[in-house]
Amino acid sequence: MKTVHFKINGEAYERDVAEYKTLLHFLREDLGYTGTKEGCGAGECGACTVIMNGKAINSCLVLAAEADGAVIETIEGEASGNNLTEIQQAFDRNYAVQCGFCTAGMVMTVKDLFRRAPHPSRPQVVEGIEGNFCRCTGYEQIIEAVLDAADHGAAAEIAARDAGETKEVSDA
Amino acid sequence: MLETVPASDLKSVGQKTRRIDSVEKLTGEATYVGDMVLPGMLYARVKTSPHARARIVSIDTSAAEAMAGVRAVITGHDIGYKLGLYVVDKDILARSEVRHFGEGVAAVAADTLEIAQKAVEAINVEYEELEPVLHPKDALKDDAPLVHPDLGDYSYMEAAFTPKPGTNIANHTKLRKGDLAKGFAESEWIVEREYTNPSVQHVPMETHVAIVQWGKNDQVHIWSSAQSPYTLRNLFAVAFGLPHRNIRVEVPYVGGGFGGKAGIGIEPMVALLSQATNGRPVKLTATREEEFSLLPCRSQLTYQIRTGISKEGKILAQEMTMYWDSGAYADYAVNVTRASGYSAGGPYEIPNATVDAYTIYTNKPFGTAYRGFGHVEFHWGLERHMDLVAQAIGMDPFEFRLKNALKPGATTLTGEEITEHTGNITACLEKAAEMIDYGTISDAEKTKAAAQGKKIGKAVVGLHKAPAMPPFTATTVILKMNEDATVTANLTLTDYGQGTYTAVAQMIAERLRMPMDRVKVAFESDTDRDPYDWQTVASKGLVLSGNAAILAADDLISTAYGDAAQVLRARIQDLDHDGDGIFLRHHPDRKVTWKQLAIGYSYPNGNGIGGPLVGVGRYIAQGLTHLNKETGEGRPALDWTYGAHGMIVAVDPETGEYDVLKVASVFDAGRVINPEVFRGQAIGGMIQGLGTASVEGYIYDEKGHLLNPSFTDNKIPTAKDIPMEIEIFGVETPQVDGPYGARGIGEHSMISVAAALGNAIQHATGAEVTHMPLRQEDVWRALNRKVAIDNWITKSPLGSCKSAVELQKYTCD
Numbered sequence: 001m002k003t004v005h006f007k008i009n010g011e012a013y014e015r016d017v018a019e020y021k022t023l024l025h026f027l028r029e030d031l032g033y034t035g036t037k038e039g040c041g042a043g044e045c046g047a048c049t050v051i052m053n054g055k056a057i058n059s060c061l062v063l064a065a066e067a068d069g070a071v072i073e074t075i076e077g078e079a080s081g082n083n084l085t086e087i088q089q090a091f092d093r094n095y096a097v098q099c100g101f102c103t104a105g106m107v108m109t110v111k112d113l114f115r116r117a118p119h120p121s122r123p124q125v126v127e128g129i130e131g132n133f134c135r136c137t138g139y140e141q142i143i144e145a146v147l148d149a150a151d152h153g154a155a156a157e158i159a160a161r162d163a164g165e166t167k168e169v170s171d172a
Numbered sequence: 173m174l175e176t177v178p179a180s181d182l183k184s185v186g187q188k189t190r191r192i193d194s195v196e197k198l199t200g201e202a203t204y205v206g207d208m209v210l211p212g213m214l215y216a217r218v219k220t221s222p223h224a225r226a227r228i229v230s231i232d233t234s235a236a237e238a239m240a241g242v243r244a245v246i247t248g249h250d251i252g253y254k255l256g257l258y259v260v261d262k263d264i265l266a267r268s269e270v271r272h273f274g275e276g277v278a279a280v281a282a283d284t285l286e287i288a289q290k291a292v293e294a295i296n297v298e299y300e301e302l303e304p305v306l307h308p309k310d311a312l313k314d315d316a317p318l319v320h321p322d323l324g325d326y327s328y329m330e331a332a333f334t335p336k337p338g339t340n341i342a343n344h345t346k347l348r349k350g351d352l353a354k355g356f357a358e359s360e361w362i363v364e365r366e367y368t369n370p371s372v373q374h375v376p377m378e379t380h381v382a383i384v385q386w387g388k389n390d391q392v393h394i395w396s397s398a399q400s401p402y403t404l405r406n407l408f409a410v411a412f413g414l415p416h417r418n419i420r421v422e423v424p425y426v427g428g429g430f431g432g433k434a435g436i437g438i439e440p441m442v443a444l445l446s447q448a449t450n451g452r453p454v455k456l457t458a459t460r461e462e463e464f465s466l467l468p469c470r471s472q473l474t475y476q477i478r479t480g481i482s483k484e485g486k487i488l489a490q491e492m493t494m495y496w497d498s499g500a501y502a503d504y505a506v507n508v509t510r511a512s513g514y515s516a517g518g519p520y521e522i523p524n525a526t527v528d529a530y531t532i533y534t535n536k537p538f539g540t541a542y543r544g545f546g547h548v549e550f551h552w553g554l555e556r557h558m559d560l561v562a563q564a565i566g567m568d569p570f571e572f573r574l575k576n577a578l579k580p581g582a583t584t585l586t587g588e589e590i591t592e593h594t595g596n597i598t599a600c601l602e603k604a605a606e607m608i609d610y611g612t613i614s615d616a617e618k619t620k621a622a623a624q625g626k627k628i629g630k631a632v633v634g635l636h637k638a639p640a641m642p643p644f645t646a647t648t649v650i651l652k653m654n655e656d657a658t659v660t661a662n663l664t665l666t667d668y669g670q671g672t673y674t675a676v677a678q679m680i681a682e683r684l685r686m687p688m689d690r691v692k693v694a695f696e697s698d699t700d701r702d703p704y705d706w707q708t709v710a711s712k713g714l715v716l717s718g719n720a721a722i723l724a725a726d727d728l729i730s731t732a733y734g735d736a737a738q739v740l741r742a743r744i745q746d747l748d749h750d751g752d753g754i755f756l757r758h759h760p761d762r763k764v765t766w767k768q769l770a771i772g773y774s775y776p777n778g779n780g781i782g783g784p785l786v787g788v789g790r791y792i793a794q795g796l797t798h799l800n801k802e803t804g805e806g807r808p809a810l811d812w813t814y815g816a817h818g819m820i821v822a823v824d825p826e827t828g829e830y831d832v833l834k835v836a837s838v839f840d841a842g843r844v845i846n847p848e849v850f851r852g853q854a855i856g857g858m859i860q861g862l863g864t865a866s867v868e869g870y871i872y873d874e875k876g877h878l879l880n881p882s883f884t885d886n887k888i889p890t891a892k893d894i895p896m897e898i899e900i901f902g903v904e905t906p907q908v909d910g911p912y913g914a915r916g917i918g919e920h921s922m923i924s925v926a927a928a929l930g931n932a933i934q935h936a937t938g939a940e941v942t943h944m945p946l947r948q949e950d951v952w953r954a955l956n957r958k959v960a961i962d963n964w965i966t967k968s969p970l971g972s973c974k975s976a977v978e979l980q981k982y983t984c985d
Binding site: 018020028029033034035036037038039040041042044045047074075076078079084088091092093094095097098099100101102103104107125126127129130131132133134135136137138139140141142143 | 190191193194195196197198199200201202203204206207209286374375376377378379425426427428430459460668669670671848849851852855856857858859860882883884888889890891892894898
């Protein structure tokens with residue numbers, strides 16, 4: 001066992017974790033963040049995508065113990081009350097969700113993409129979500145949703161939230 | 173159930189209403205079985221067979237049992253129950269013999285997943301390896317080892333299936349129409365070919381998961397990622413000899429199914445582990461690897477077609493033989509065989525025909541239902557064949573299809589007459605052709621392709637499918653009005669992404685004349701609380717549950733009218749309703765609101781009448797029959813949904829590399845209930861079809877080991893693999909007994925996509941491929957007239973006869 005510290009969706013956690021436990025299983029089993037899914041456990045499908053220290057990663061390929069001290073963003077931190085983020089609203093508007101199992105990972109990947117490319121072209125969107133499998137939609141409506149989210153200011157919304165969080169941290 | 177209301181008068185049906193399940197899925201709040209943890213829950217792992225066929229000499233579980241935290245170890249030796257959908261042939265864990273690579277031989281329940289895994293590794297199984305039978309045609313030989321020597325002792329559904337004891341044939345479906353010999357005798361040309369597909373995996377993003385608690389008094393509680401809660405309950409009850417009421421199946425959100433989660437899977441094994449731990453809940457989550465071989469796949473098919481054609485290009489005779497590789501167990505494969513048997517000719521009129529479709533046992537992971545239920549597989553052969561026949565007789569393949577398409581007055585292979593209400597294959601083909609500008613390749617298209625050293629090919633293919641289900645398939649919807657005049661519907665159709673619940677909500681809203689935001693369709697299913705539905709398969713959900721939902725709404729309205737007539741002192745015949753309430757047609761101001769009626773009306777003095785408003789709608793398929801086992805005659809189809817795909821590809825004639833530039837898909841949906849949900853099903857299925865067409869497939873070595881049970885070695889399409897342009901269109905020839913005229917299209921989008929690809933590639937370059945998938949190297953081999961690589965155990969018969977327009981008559985050797 002190792003004691004680890006995380007900041008997850010803005011909340012601080014201190015836990016003892018088994019050395020073999022992946023970040024994915026730590027989030028799901030130890031902390032109850034079950035919105036993030038396991039599709040293959042081998043880093044191939046992207047269902048387990050979370051953002052760690054500002055980068056989208058496959059949480060099934062990272063051990064919780066080696067991620068000690070990380071700032072993590074998961075799907076549970078996206079919507080606030082009844083307010084969906086622009087990405088989530090665009091996914092809803094564009095029918096980009098079918099079974100929902102890839103959705104959390106897809107949304108986190110897209111959030112990461114918007115931080116790097118606030119107004120992505122269609123090829124950039126395709127490239128951006130390439131690592132996230134979806135067996136239901138055939139991707140087209142997801143791609144349309146991401147382009148629509150960009151038009152609705154998704155990147156600016158993320159930037160504003162990031163600025164707010166940075167301010168909170170500096171205030172503390 | 174056909175509504176003659178014009179589309180412009182419909183408020184919810186036909187509209188792009190939002191999906192009712194988006195928000196909980198987008199926020200991570202939707203709970204799937206894998207997210208659930210119950211008090212005292214144990215974790216299971218399975219020991220699987222490394223051999224395709226072997227005798228189990230001994231199993232030593234002592235080391236596993238001695239490990240701290242291990243609560244139960246079970247082996248097939250302890251289990252006397254057998255499972256089976258149609259042929260009861262499967263042990264819950266292998267008993268004396270393993271019959272396929274990846275089959276379960278022992279299972280463990282432990283305090284943690286890690287302990288369970290270590291315990292499984294500590295189980296020592298001694299095997300005596302036996303020679304496996306892998307190729308279905310080898311399995312038919314007289315001296316072939318029998319996968320099931322006891323086939324004659326198994327029980328099976330006699331009305332539909334015909335196993336052949338003493339052979340590896342689990343079922344033989346026969347169909348005879350007209351006079352085949354006469355048809356061939358009158359034919360100007362005869363073309364015979366063989367087409368093959370490998371096994372493929374469904375790949376739902378969520379693997380199979382189940383939690384089972386076998387409580388005291390044999391009360392069994394199952395939480396499962398199952399598609400069909402009631403069929404799971406029924407099969408479980410029959411296998412264990414328990415009353416149905418003892419078994420409660422709950423299905424929360426499900427992460428995709430595609431047929432792979434129909435029927436029964438890991439639940440019995442998990443139930444026995446729970447029983448062995450004195451009733452603790454036990455959870456088993458299949459790994460992605462187990463998804464490929466412990467759980468079932470789609471059957472491999474070898475399809476032989478011999479076609480006789482008149483001088484004018486009309487099909488006169490067709491002899492069709494299907495060899496379905498069932499793998500080690502019959503599961504759904506026998507019914508896939510039956511369904512593809514009666515559909516085998518596609519959307520074409522064939523006056524003289526025979527079909528012999530065999531389900532054949534081999535020592536491979538077993539086949540089950542997969543989106544399209546056999547039709548994706550046989551349409552690959554059939555729609556390639558239509559092109560090759562057209563080529564051989566010197567006719568444009570599109571014209572050949574139009575000439576032979578089923579039209580009103582024609583009869584299907586089973587003798588059913590096509591009417592103007594059946595659906596319109598001609599309209600689908602013509603629309604698809606128009607959408608890809610079939611028949612011409614523009615200068616712009618040529619120039620663009622030539623810049624990359626590629627050539628353009630265009631193809632149009634047809635397809636058809638009816639729901640494959642028992643003739644008496646039934647469902648129920650219960651609709652309840654809440655205190656505030658919102659309504660909640662309960663049904664046990666599982667919506668694992670299709671959007672059927674959204675469509676059902678739209679129909680209820682339409683009927684009650686209420687806005688969508690007042691209608692809830694409760695997502696999680698529970699056999700203790702929700703009414704019966706046969707299964708979530710076959711693209712029958714929209715039609716059967718839609719009709720039941722309409723009847724439930726009408727039942728609720730009828731009850732409410734009775735109450736309102738009393739309140740308003742009026743005749744029921746004079747009442748009408750809107751979203752607000754029920755009123756007198758000739759005095760609309762005399763009205764009682766839904767809210768006043770919702771849980772019973774109360775007069776000012778406190779007297780009450782009526783009671784909570786509930787509606788029940790039950791619906792059963794009508795007029796369908798079993799098929800004659802000798803001739804196939806009968807009425808198997810609830811409805812025929814027709815469709816067509818047009819495809820444009822650019823192919824490099826040197827290397828075989830290709831890009832899919834455009835796919836245009838058209839389906840005669842009867843009535844499109846929600847255009848964007850329709851589009852999502854159409855695109856999703858098409859891409860799944862393109863994945864199996866271009867890259868997916870099981871690869872075995874000669875001993876029957878599955879070599880690619882992972883996403884590393886068995887790719888599925890990513891966002892980068894989709895066509896550059898996708899266009900979807902819904903033809904609307906109303907189905908008289910469909911809800912608002914609708915038909916299902918969930919499976920159809922996947923059918924014939926592979927043939928469209930194969931045909932377009934051939935039109936571009938002349939490459940003639942008759943086996944799936946069409947990897948780019950396969951196209952290169954075909955271009956260079958090299959023999960296809962036999963990766964799939966199945967030998968590809970590529971090049972068994974050469975197409976040549978100048979040949980008037982030829983057959984294969």
